[in-house]
Amino acid sequence: MAGFNNVHRYMLTQTLVGLGMSAGVIGAVIILVDFVEQSRDIGTRVEINAMELVGLTVLKSPALLETTLPFIFLFGVLTALFRLNRRSELVVMRASGMSAWRILSAPMILALLVGIFSALVLNPLGAAGNAAFEARRDALMNVRRDPNAAEPVWLRETNVNGFTVIAATSLVEGDRVLQNPAFLYYAVDEDGVPALDRRIDAREATLQDGFWEVADAIERTPNTPSVELGLITLPTGINRQALFERSRSPEGVSFWDLPTLIVSASEAGLATERYQLRLHTLLAMPLTLLAATLIAAAATMRLQRLGGAAGFALAGGLTGFVMFFLQELLGSIGAAGALPPLTAAWAAPAITALLALTYIASTEDG
Structure with a gap:
């Protein structure tokens, strides 16, 4: 030995x-x-x-x-x-x-x-x-990075009846506020074909724990007049990390943060490959x-x-x-x-x- x-x-x-x-x-x-x-x-x-x-x-x-x-x-x-x-x-x-x-x-x-x-x-x-x-x-x-600089945001989230696409002109104030967001709700039929069910436009949407706080919301549905909803909340599974990591390079992420990042990106409808x-x-x-x-x-x-x-x-x-x-x-x-x-x-x-x-x-x- x-x-x-x-x-x-x-x-x-x-x-x-x-x-x-x-x-x-x-x-x-x-x-x-x-x-x-x-x-x-x-x-x-x-x-x-x-x-x-x-x-x-x-x-x-x-x-x-x-x-x-x-x-x-x-x-x-x-x-x-x-x-x-x-x-x-x-x-x-x-x-x-x-x-x-x-x-x-x-x-x-x-x-x-x-x-x-x-x-x-x-x-x-x-x-x-x-x-x-x-x-x-x-x-x-x-170099001075303007936090209010316009940077288009696209998110996708699944729900019970189909999925929701969230589009906004920019993401500001600590990666929590979407400017001029549009929430597009799609319903999926039995054949898997999506159809626009309703649309909510707003001045801004603030991400809270488990929901969006939407200001000056206006709801539009097919073949019906638009409805002003004012301040409303919309449930979501997206968290703050999903917003922060949406454009971050994988090489700049620590090994210990990757599993959580993958989950949050997946919940936000982002590509996780x-x-x-x-x-x-x-x-x-x-x-x-x-x-x-x-x-x-x-x-x-x-x-x-x-x-x-x-x-x-x-x-x-x-x-x-x-x-x-x-x-x-x-x-x-x-x-x-x-x-x-x-x-x-x-x-x-x-x-x-x-x-x-x-x-x-x-x-x-x-």
């Missing part, structure tokens, strides 16, 4: 060294690129010193790190195992009777743990950092990092004396990029609603991990 623990500790140490080297190189490159981008975007418009630009880049660094984490694991594990292979340490381990699975267990467990950490901790930090970055950038560039895809992508992060680790292992476990180790390592790196491209492609299809979010987020890492496991099993265990 002591030898088992020592091997795991040694492999964990070597993997951490490789990940540190990979994170250092990749992190330096992306931070440098982002620094140059901020210099061009902000530095050419306002007076700002280098330290302030560095501060802006630091605010975005958690989100950038989260995005590049699969590549950090891919090249980090590649580096660690390639170094062990070059020093013939893998040969010694295999000669002592250790299986490939025992050698790789520490990197694989580390990938799963870091994937969980990324979803639960790193993603919320990235979302908060992005929000702080946008606020700081707006302050530097003297992008939010569901983001949630499943974060949930799949442990599997994604595990797939990257297995790709690196499949590319570097070939013994150095058999030759072609560098070529296999290069092939592993290219395979990692193929997985990333496939994941992005499926994500785009899923965001458009043409593919279930569960499939779009999990398919690429699952297929890649299975292929890598199959290759390792066939070459190492026969």
Whole structure:
């Protein structure tokens, strides 16, 4: 048991060294690129010193790190195992009777743990950092967002007899008041055909807990004169978060807020595919990092004396990029609603991990 623990500790140490080297190189490159981008975007418009630009880049660094984490694991594990292979340490381990699975267990467990950490901790930090970055950038560039600026609002809510479409010219006063709203009530017959049942126009509607407080309401129904209702209340299942999140980017939402956001957006009749895809992508992060680790292992476990180790390592790196491209492609299809979010987020890492496991099993265990 002591030898088992020592091997795991040694492999964990070597993997951490490789990940540190990979994170250092990749992190330096992306931070440098982002620094140059901020210099061009902000530095050419306002007076700002280098330290302030560095501060802006630091605010975005958690989100950038989260995005590049699969590549950090891919090249980090590649580096660690390639170094062990070059020093013939893998040969010694295999000669002592250790299986490939025992050698790789520490990197694989580390990938799963870091994937969980990324979803639960790193993603919320990235979302908060992005929000702080946008606020700081707006302050530097003297951007003033007019809360009363016209921004059309469209909401859809189901009810007992059909559904309701809510249209308004703008959303103001802390995302609770609709200006010039129109409530269009549609009834659906047995064949599923909707028909306009009535329409209520108003000067404004304020969202309260479970109902709209509608001012200066006028009701119109087909083939009947309009009726002035004055101040009325209309029941609703829409909450404040649904209004606030209606145009928010999924990448700017914390992992912990996504489930509630999906429910509120669904209740408001908004499309939830992008939010569901983001949630499943974060949930799949442990599997994604595990797939990257297995790709690196499949590319570097070939013994150095058999030759072609560098070529296999290069092939592993290219395979990692193929997985990333496939994941992005499926994500785009899923965001458009043409593919279930569960499939779009999990398919690429699952297929890649299975292929890598199959290759390792066939070459190492026969």
